[in-house]
Amino acid sequence: NAGVTQTPKFQVLKTGQSMTLQCAQDMNHNSMYWYRQDPGMGLRLIYYSASEGTTDKGEVPNGYNVSRLNKREFSLRLESAAPSQTSVYFCASASSGNTIYFGEGSWLTVV
Amino acid sequence: AQRVTQPEKLLSVFKGAPVELKCNYSYSGSPELFWYVQYSRQRLQLLLRHISRESIKGFTADLNKGETSFHLKKPFAQEEDSAMYYCALSSAGGGSNYKLTFGKGTLLTVNP
Numbered sequence: 001n002a003g004v005t006q007t008p009k010f011q012v013l014k015t016g017q018s019m020t021l022q023c024a025q026d027m028n029h030n031s032m033y034w035y036r037q038d039p040g041m042g043l044r045l046i047y048y049s050a051s052e053g054t055t056d057k058g059e060v061p062n063g064y065n066v067s068r069l070n071k072r073e074f075s076l077r078l079e080s081a082a083p084s085q086t087s088v089y090f091c092a093s094a095s096s097g098n099t100i101y102f103g104e105g106s107w108l109t110v111v
Numbered sequence: 112a113q114r115v116t117q118p119e120k121l122l123s124v125f126k127g128a129p130v131e132l133k134c135n136y137s138y139s140g141s142p143e144l145f146w147y148v149q150y151s152r153q154r155l156q157l158l159l160r161h162i163s164r165e166s167i168k169g170f171t172a173d174l175n176k177g178e179t180s181f182h183l184k185k186p187f188a189q190e191e192d193s194a195m196y197y198c199a200l201s202s203a204g205g206g207s208n209y210k211l212t213f214g215k216g217t218l219l220t221v222n223p
Binding site for chain 1: 117120145153154155156157160197210211212213214215216
Protein backbone atom coordinates (compact mmCIF):
# COMPACT_ATOMS: atom_id res chain seq x y z
CA ASN A 1 0.00 0.00 0.00
CA ALA A 2 1.39 3.40 -0.99
CA GLY A 3 -0.38 5.37 1.76
CA VAL A 4 0.87 8.96 1.71
CA THR A 5 3.41 9.78 -0.99
CA GLN A 6 5.28 13.05 -1.17
CA THR A 7 7.82 14.40 -3.63
CA PRO A 8 10.56 15.43 -3.90
CA LYS A 9 12.40 13.71 -1.10
CA PHE A 10 15.35 16.10 -1.20
CA GLN A 11 15.62 19.61 -2.63
CA VAL A 12 18.12 22.45 -2.42
CA LEU A 13 16.86 25.91 -3.29
CA LYS A 14 18.45 29.30 -3.55
CA THR A 15 16.93 32.14 -1.57
CA GLY A 16 14.08 33.64 -3.55
CA GLN A 17 13.38 30.59 -5.68
CA SER A 18 9.97 28.98 -5.68
CA MET A 19 8.97 25.35 -5.53
CA THR A 20 6.02 23.08 -4.87
CA LEU A 21 5.97 20.01 -2.68
CA GLN A 22 3.52 17.43 -3.93
CA CYS A 23 1.52 15.06 -1.78
CA ALA A 24 -0.95 12.34 -2.65
CA GLN A 25 -2.82 9.78 -0.59
CA ASP A 26 -4.65 6.68 -1.76
CA MET A 27 -6.66 5.98 1.39
CA ASN A 28 -9.70 8.08 0.44
CA HIS A 29 -9.10 10.36 3.43
CA ASN A 30 -10.94 13.64 3.73
CA SER A 31 -8.34 15.53 5.76
CA MET A 32 -4.81 16.35 4.69
CA TYR A 33 -2.02 18.28 6.41
CA TRP A 34 1.38 19.81 5.94
CA TYR A 35 3.77 19.90 8.90
CA ARG A 36 7.33 21.06 9.25
CA GLN A 37 9.75 19.41 11.62
CA ASP A 38 12.65 21.35 13.11
CA PRO A 39 15.14 20.33 15.82
CA GLY A 40 13.85 21.25 19.24
CA MET A 41 10.53 22.48 17.83
CA GLY A 42 8.75 19.23 17.16
CA LEU A 43 6.15 19.22 14.41
CA ARG A 44 4.31 22.39 13.59
CA LEU A 45 1.24 22.55 11.42
CA ILE A 46 1.57 24.79 8.37
CA TYR A 47 -1.79 24.30 6.64
CA TYR A 48 -4.51 21.72 6.62
CA SER A 49 -7.48 20.80 4.50
CA ALA A 50 -10.52 19.27 6.15
CA SER A 51 -12.05 18.30 2.82
CA GLU A 52 -11.67 18.80 -0.89
CA GLY A 53 -11.97 22.48 -1.73
CA THR A 54 -11.19 23.81 1.74
CA THR A 55 -7.92 24.88 3.32
CA ASP A 56 -7.08 26.50 6.66
CA LYS A 57 -4.02 28.01 8.24
CA GLY A 58 -2.18 26.16 10.91
CA GLU A 59 0.41 27.38 13.38
CA VAL A 60 3.08 28.60 10.93
CA PRO A 61 1.48 29.48 7.58
CA ASN A 62 3.55 32.53 6.65
CA GLY A 63 5.57 32.09 3.48
CA TYR A 64 3.51 29.14 2.26
CA ASN A 65 0.47 28.50 0.10
CA VAL A 66 -1.46 25.30 -0.42
CA SER A 67 -3.82 23.80 -2.95
CA ARG A 68 -6.21 20.94 -2.40
CA LEU A 69 -6.35 19.90 -6.01
CA ASN A 70 -8.75 17.01 -5.43
CA LYS A 71 -9.44 14.53 -2.69
CA ARG A 72 -6.13 12.73 -3.25
CA GLU A 73 -3.71 15.63 -3.64
CA PHE A 74 -2.58 18.47 -1.39
CA SER A 75 0.38 20.57 -2.51
CA LEU A 76 2.52 23.04 -0.58
CA ARG A 77 4.12 25.98 -2.39
CA LEU A 78 6.97 28.20 -1.34
CA GLU A 79 6.71 31.32 -3.50
CA SER A 80 10.01 32.90 -2.44
CA ALA A 81 12.10 30.54 -0.37
CA ALA A 82 14.01 31.82 2.66
CA PRO A 83 16.74 30.12 4.72
CA SER A 84 14.27 29.97 7.64
CA GLN A 85 12.24 27.53 5.58
CA THR A 86 15.03 24.97 5.66
CA SER A 87 13.28 22.06 7.30
CA VAL A 88 11.84 18.60 6.91
CA TYR A 89 8.29 18.73 5.58
CA PHE A 90 5.74 16.03 6.25
CA CYS A 91 2.45 15.56 4.49
CA ALA A 92 -0.22 13.61 6.30
CA SER A 93 -3.79 12.48 5.88
CA ALA A 94 -6.54 11.26 8.16
CA SER A 95 -9.92 9.66 8.15
CA SER A 96 -12.75 10.54 10.48
CA GLY A 97 -11.26 8.09 12.95
CA ASN A 98 -8.61 10.66 13.88
CA THR A 99 -5.60 8.49 13.10
CA ILE A 100 -3.15 10.51 11.04
CA TYR A 101 -0.84 8.82 8.54
CA PHE A 102 2.38 10.49 7.47
CA GLY A 103 4.46 10.56 4.34
CA GLU A 104 8.18 9.86 4.40
CA GLY A 105 9.19 13.50 4.54
CA SER A 106 10.83 16.00 2.22
CA TRP A 107 14.20 17.47 3.19
CA LEU A 108 14.42 21.06 1.98
CA THR A 109 17.52 23.23 2.23
CA VAL A 110 17.41 26.91 1.29
CA VAL A 111 20.82 28.50 0.77
CA ALA B 112 -5.79 26.93 22.98
CA GLN B 113 -4.45 23.42 23.21
CA ARG B 114 -0.91 22.70 24.19
CA VAL B 115 1.19 19.57 24.56
CA THR B 116 4.28 19.60 26.73
CA GLN B 117 6.99 16.99 26.74
CA PRO B 118 9.39 18.18 29.42
CA GLU B 119 12.32 15.94 28.46
CA LYS B 120 14.14 16.54 25.19
CA LEU B 121 16.44 13.60 25.80
CA LEU B 122 16.03 10.42 27.82
CA SER B 123 18.68 7.77 28.14
CA VAL B 124 18.17 4.40 29.82
CA PHE B 125 19.87 1.02 29.86
CA LYS B 126 18.41 -2.04 28.19
CA GLY B 127 16.00 -3.80 30.53
CA ALA B 128 15.31 -0.72 32.61
CA PRO B 129 11.83 0.80 32.89
CA VAL B 130 11.16 3.87 30.82
CA GLU B 131 8.59 6.64 31.17
CA LEU B 132 8.20 9.43 28.66
CA LYS B 133 6.19 12.28 30.09
CA CYS B 134 3.44 14.18 28.35
CA ASN B 135 1.18 16.87 29.79
CA TYR B 136 -1.55 18.70 27.93
CA SER B 137 -3.88 21.62 28.23
CA TYR B 138 -7.19 21.57 26.43
CA SER B 139 -10.60 22.90 27.34
CA GLY B 140 -12.60 20.13 25.70
CA SER B 141 -12.50 16.36 25.86
CA PRO B 142 -9.06 15.37 24.59
CA GLU B 143 -8.01 12.59 22.31
CA LEU B 144 -4.36 11.78 22.86
CA PHE B 145 -1.83 9.84 20.84
CA TRP B 146 1.77 8.76 20.90
CA TYR B 147 3.68 8.76 17.62
CA VAL B 148 7.15 7.28 17.13
CA GLN B 149 9.78 8.17 14.56
CA TYR B 150 12.68 5.81 14.05
CA SER B 151 15.84 7.21 12.53
CA ARG B 152 15.07 8.97 9.22
CA GLN B 153 11.70 7.26 8.88
CA ARG B 154 8.18 8.60 8.77
CA LEU B 155 6.19 9.14 11.93
CA GLN B 156 3.92 6.27 12.78
CA LEU B 157 1.17 5.90 15.29
CA LEU B 158 2.25 3.99 18.37
CA LEU B 159 -0.95 4.11 20.36
CA ARG B 160 -4.02 6.19 21.14
CA HIS B 161 -5.70 6.52 24.48
CA ILE B 162 -9.15 5.45 23.38
CA SER B 163 -7.80 2.08 22.25
CA ARG B 164 -6.37 1.28 25.66
CA GLU B 165 -4.02 -1.20 24.04
CA SER B 166 -0.37 -2.11 24.46
CA ILE B 167 1.86 -1.78 21.43
CA LYS B 168 5.44 -3.11 21.45
CA GLY B 169 5.12 -3.34 25.22
CA PHE B 170 4.25 0.36 25.60
CA THR B 171 1.18 1.58 27.46
CA ALA B 172 -0.17 5.02 28.20
CA ASP B 173 -3.00 6.01 30.51
CA LEU B 174 -4.91 9.24 30.23
CA ASN B 175 -5.06 10.98 33.60
CA LYS B 176 -7.53 13.81 33.28
CA GLY B 177 -6.94 15.01 36.83
CA GLU B 178 -3.24 15.53 36.19
CA THR B 179 -3.77 16.27 32.45
CA SER B 180 -1.12 13.74 31.62
CA PHE B 181 -0.65 10.93 29.12
CA HIS B 182 2.70 9.41 30.03
CA LEU B 183 4.14 6.59 27.92
CA LYS B 184 5.57 3.64 29.83
CA LYS B 185 7.40 0.42 29.18
CA PRO B 186 8.61 -1.87 31.95
CA PHE B 187 11.68 -3.21 30.14
CA ALA B 188 13.27 -1.05 27.46
CA GLN B 189 14.88 -2.62 24.39
CA GLU B 190 17.58 -1.19 22.15
CA GLU B 191 15.15 -1.12 19.21
CA ASP B 192 12.98 1.30 21.20
CA SER B 193 15.53 4.03 20.56
CA ALA B 194 13.62 6.68 18.60
CA MET B 195 11.96 10.06 18.80
CA TYR B 196 8.60 9.98 20.52
CA TYR B 197 5.91 12.59 20.07
CA CYS B 198 2.82 13.07 22.16
CA ALA B 199 -0.10 14.59 20.27
CA LEU B 200 -3.55 15.92 21.02
CA SER B 201 -6.53 16.00 18.70
CA SER B 202 -8.48 19.24 18.81
CA ALA B 203 -11.93 17.93 17.94
CA GLY B 204 -13.94 15.01 19.11
CA GLY B 205 -14.78 13.24 15.92
CA GLY B 206 -15.60 14.60 12.52
CA SER B 207 -13.11 15.56 9.83
CA ASN B 208 -12.31 19.14 10.80
CA TYR B 209 -9.64 18.44 13.36
CA LYS B 210 -5.91 18.65 13.63
CA LEU B 211 -3.19 17.27 15.80
CA THR B 212 -1.06 19.42 18.05
CA PHE B 213 2.30 17.84 18.76
CA GLY B 214 4.71 18.17 21.62
CA LYS B 215 8.33 18.92 20.85
CA GLY B 216 9.34 15.31 21.18
CA THR B 217 11.57 13.22 23.41
CA LEU B 218 14.56 11.40 21.98
CA LEU B 219 14.86 8.06 23.72
CA THR B 220 18.17 6.25 23.67
CA VAL B 221 18.37 2.73 25.04
CA ASN B 222 21.93 1.75 25.78
CA PRO B 223 23.16 -1.87 25.72
